[in-house]
Amino acid sequence: MKNKTLVIGASLKQExxxxxxxxxxVSHGFEVVALxxxxxxxxxxxIDTELKLYExxxxxxxxxxPSVQKMYYDYILDLKPQRVIFNPGTENPxxxxxxxxxxxxxxVACTLVLLSTNQY
Known part of the structure; x- marks a missing residue:
């Protein structure tokens, strides 16, 4: 299993x-958790709806x-990830x-593009 990724803003809507x-x-072999x-x-x-401190x-x-991200600042810091990817529309200086x-x-990149070009 490859490095664990947390998807914040996960949706059941296929589009x-x-x-x-x-x-x-998942198809690229990454361990995935979703919120x-x-x-x-x-x-x-x-898909979890509670802020779990995944290891x-x-x-x-x-x-x-970005306006919704504010409530996740401390949560993201507490997870101590090595990186955060800001997909299009999520840019937040x-x-x-x-x-x-x-x-x-x-x-500031697109997860889908990074995966498609083996740059993830």
Whole structure:
């Protein structure tokens, strides 16, 4: 199993990019945990609605807008990921600064593109 990724903003809706990301991460052999507004299962991964302190999260990939991200700042820091990916529409200079101050790398990129081009 490859490094663990937390998808924040996971959705059961097949047209959502977070849904596609969970599927693609699983198909590429990554360990995936998911956090969303509704419980359910995507690609065999249960979507949690509670903020769980998952262990050994390497990457957090965001699918929530910057105004919603504020309530996750401390949670993300508590997970101590090695990096955070800001997918299109999630760009947040305020959070970039917080991550930098906590020595957490971040990328403004698309998880789906990174996986498709073997750059994940």
């Amino acid at each position: 959502r990019y977070s849904y596609l990301a969970v599927n693609k991460l 969303g507004l509704k419980t359910g299962v995507v690609a065999g991964i249960a 050994n999260v390497h990457t957090v990939t965001l699918y929530i807008n 305020e959070l970039y600064k917080i991550l930098e101050e906590n020595n957490i790398l971040y990328e």
